Amino acid sequence: MAAHPDRLRILGLCAHADLTVCELAEILGVCRERVARHVRLLARADFLCCNGQPPWRSYRLNAGSNDGGLVQLLVDLLPHRDGYHKQDLQRLEAARDTRPKGTACLIVK
Template sequence: MKILVDRLMTAAHPDRLRILGLCAHADLTVRELAEILDLRRERVARHVQMLARADFLCRNRQGPWCSYHLNAGGKDRGLVQFLVDLLPHDDGYHKRDLERLEAAQDA
């Protein structure tokens, strides 16, 4: 039970939930996430590291850069997908994040 509580506590932060929501839609670097979320890179990097350690995110190395995406094949893939599915589509932050992601991908 402690493992489940620890994993839920890892995800239980608004910024980390926003990161999961974005990484469910695209493979993103810390820099891209920081720009979309309008947060400092250091803060985003810290959140991404926590999510990767919890096996919620997968790291994809591309030369000197790393990008991250939702770990759909991890041991708790059901949990991470459940958390993403719980994100309200009418939430202002989530809606804006997805709009910014779409704009960044179009650029």
């Protein structure tokens, strides 16, 4: 379930902050629809939990899931010195600084 590189990156980011699909897409440089699909799969697997209602729904790592700590283990095993992870965290900090609170985006299908 979490083997896809984008899903691992999403888990790594959601371990640091509650993020919307739009924020994740912006940080990862991936289209919103693709991120939404990955987030839905991770939420169904109980790796992520969501807060709020669309379009302000945000996601975070589900530390209290019934997976025996698998989610946290995956995040702990991420190569934190990896260029992608380091850049993702830098973009996360930049996004926190520039995005106004309460900003939402809609995914048009």
